[in-house]
Amino acid sequence: MVFSVGYCIFVIRNLNSKILQSMSTLIKSATIIDTSSPYHNKQKDILITEGKIEKIADSIPKKDNYTVVKLDNLHVSCGWFDTSVSFGEPGFEERETIKNGLNVAAKSGFTNVAVNANTNPVIDNKSAVEFLINKANGFATSLHPIASLTQQSEGVDIAELFDMKQSGAIAFGDYKKPVSNDNLLKIALLYAQNFDGLVLSFPKNNAISGEGIVNEGINSTKLGLKGAPALAEELQIARDLFLLEYTGGRLHIPTVSTEKSVKLIKEAKKKGLNVTCSVAIHNLYLTDDELHGFDSNVKVNPPLRTQKDSKALIKGLNEGTIDVITSDHNPIDIEHKKVEFSVAKNGTIGLESAFGALNTLLDLNTITKCLSENPKKIFGLQTSSIEKGETANLSFFTTEGTSKFSKENILSTSKNSAFLGKILKGKAYGIFANNQLILNN
Incomplete structure (x- = not known):
């Protein structure tokens, strides 16, 4: 998994997450899954500034101070x-x-x-x-x-x-x-x-x-x-x-x-x-x-x-x-x-x-x-939509790829998973919420 911060490129090769905060986060080429949004099922770039969605477009140019997220088969939902x-x-x-x-x-x-x-x-x-x-x-x-x-x-x-x-x-x-x-x-x-x-x-x-x-x-x-x-x-x-x-x-x-x-x-x-x-x-x-x-x-x-x-x-x-x-x-x-x-x-x-x-x-x-x-x-929680001006409360995931769930995939302190050894399809990448980006490979 690769994502960039400014001109620097970070490559995550293990299960350690990266927690990033900056003024602006640019999400590249994300398929939006949100039936309440006009961008539902469309692949777009999403620019988040100070925790709010500032812009959604086909392509948004990178700037030096952007945290840039680009992931394989990236999907985004509320x-x-x-x-x-x-x-x-x-x-x-x-x-x-x-x-x-x-x-x-x-x-x-x-x-x-x-x-x-x-x-x-x-x-x-x-x-x-x-x-x-x-x-x-x-x-x-x-x-x-x-x-x-x-x-x-x-x-x-x-x-x-x-x-x-x-x-x-x-x-x-x-x-x-x-x-x-x-x-x-x-x-x-x-x-x-x-x-x-x-x-x-x-x-x-x-x-x-x-x-x-x-x-x-x-x-x-x-x-x-x-x-x-x-x-x-x-x-x-x-x-x-x-x-x-x-x-x-x-x-x-x-x-x-x-x-x-x-x-x-x-x-x-x-x-x-x-x-x-x-x-x-x-x-x-x-x-x-x-x-x-x-x-x-x-x-x-x-x-x-x-x-x-x-x-x-x-x-x-x-x-x-x-x-x-x-x-x-x-x-x-x-x-x-x-x-x-x-x-x-x-x-x-x-x-x-x-x-x-x-x-x-x-x-x-x-x-x-x-x-x-x-x-x-x-x-009774506040609902939102993936649209300009909305607070960014987003889940990131991919629908592609299959893998066997193993103890290496468990991040919890306790390891009592009923899914050990089961074949799963796709995976979660992480979230953007409360003006924080957390990604896991």
């Missing part, structure tokens, strides 16, 4: 936003720190990330929210806290939602923990309407799921692993939708994974309910056939489902029933992952492999809509 990321800090810094996590996100093409509350202590008060925001100040990738819905994420008492919203929380949910108390979710949906709060409800019925650790089906039976039926997810979603119909408000269902879940949400949207949902990339790309290796990296929650489910999820994205794609990036340290499958913690990292995996499954318009436009609207 910045990607990952709505479910875990970094560990505070409390689990051995898994990932905010500093390294934000750098990983930037190199993986994400200009914004929503960070989950699964820390120690849990993000369930305004001070904890402000800690995350202050800790992330000054990075190219912006961090947005998802605060806990209940105190200590224990599902008993509602947390200080309004105070946390005022401090910068963009949504409220207990990460990977279902709200078992029906009345508590009802009250949360009613209360959050007072300040346009977004409530997240993880789709799992613990009573039905029991001690299941993988999808209940042919593979779980063959391998002797305890199964969690798809019904556990679908029953919870049906309950949540009934409550939403009664209360009104805004409900987001994270990481759906079954065919019936998609059908339930599609029907709810037809009724006019204000419900949105996301899907994790590993539930699109992988199935429970991966379990035959007993690799704990593919132990995730919700579990990997069947090929039929994966196809239904992809169809749900293409037809607009599923609104958001997330990496559901969840670093787990080796002491809790490289152990017997039944006792290993759930979770996979996913930022580094996100675009390469999606690019094998979906068209670019769907990818950018579900990584940028939709999540920003749902979670």
Whole structure:
């Protein structure tokens, strides 16, 4: 990969990134992917000055003080936003720190990330929210806290939602923990309407799921692993939708994974309910056939489902029933992952492999809509377009080339990737955001 700064040429030959800041950045020969822009699907030069797009043209001459970016098969879209990321800090810094996590996100093409509350202590008060925001100040990738819905994420008492919203929380949910108390979710949906709060409800019925650790089906039976039926997810979603119909408000269902879940949400949207949902990339790309290796990296929650489910999820994205794609990036340290499958913690990292995996499954318009436009609207972030005068918030990527994802591609502190050994297509080059250019080869 080659890019130039003034008259100097820099050649990156390893995985170290270059972080560059100058008055003006010139992006050469970039194919713009932005359906809201008049330049959609056109190859243009883009000049950015002091963080704003100054000019877009077929060719813009270089000047001595320009940082010039020229990359093979360069594509540019509005910045990607990952709505479910875990970094560990505070409390689990051995898994990932905010500093390294934000750098990983930037190199993986994400200009914004929503960070989950699964820390120690849990993000369930305004001070904890402000800690995350202050800790992330000054990075190219912006961090947005998802605060806990209940105190200590224990599902008993509602947390200080309004105070946390005022401090910068963009949504409220207990990460990977279902709200078992029906009345508590009802009250949360009613209360959050007072300040346009977004409530997240993880789709799992613990009573039905029991001690299941993988999808209940042919593979779980063959391998002797305890199964969690798809019904556990679908029953919870049906309950949540009934409550939403009664209360009104805004409900987001994270990481759906079954065919019936998609059908339930599609029907709810037809009724006019204000419900949105996301899907994790590993539930699109992988199935429970991966379990035959007993690799704990593919132990995730919700579990990997069947090929039929994966196809239904992809169809749900293409037809607009599923609104958001997330990496559901969840670093787990080796002491809790490289152990017997039944006792290993759930979770996979996913930022580094996100675009390469999606690019094998979906068209670019769907990818950018579900990584940028939709999540920003749902979670209340400012949307933008690639046009003159707009603030530059851009993701860089190439659609060409295939490669096998390996440990050398992992930038996270924890290495628990379900995509190790998988063939990915294309890759992220980096981002321009907050007047910072970060590139990764």
